[in-house]
Amino acid sequence: MKKFQAIIHFDMDEQFMNLVPPHRTYINYLINKNIIDSYAVSMESQTVWxxxxxxxxAEIDTYLAKSPLxxxxxxTIEELFVYDGQLYRLPSVQLN
Known part of the structure; x- marks a missing residue:
């Protein structure tokens, strides 16, 4: 399984905020199925990562197309070569 980064720019209108709750339900479903590793939104730049x-x-396009938003x-979708972070590390040893 490969890892990809979807970088999404969006424009809001009156209906947009009404679609956020069903969109979040769909995103939570994908997170629970281990399809999505991380999901971040900036309202300042109206960007989602x-x-x-x-x-x-193409498989990612299929997932994204099912979102109400x-x-x-x-x-754009980019394949990642390296994806690392604290969650992928062993816990640090704590001596008592």
Whole structure:
């Protein structure tokens, strides 16, 4: 399984906020299925960053297209070569 980063830019209108709750339900489903590793949103720049596990970019397109917010998005998908962070490390040893 490969890791990809979806970088999504969006524009909001009146209906956008009404679609956020079903969108969050869908994102939570993908997180629970270990399809999404991380999900971050900036309202300042109206950008979303999603780290996704998949075999192909086409598979990611399929996942993204099922979001209720899809029509608001302009996005790119990039395959990641390295993905590292604290959650991927062994816990540090704490001596008593």
């Amino acid at each position: 999603i780290t996704i596990n998949a075999e192909t970019k 899809y029509k608001y998005w302009d996005y």
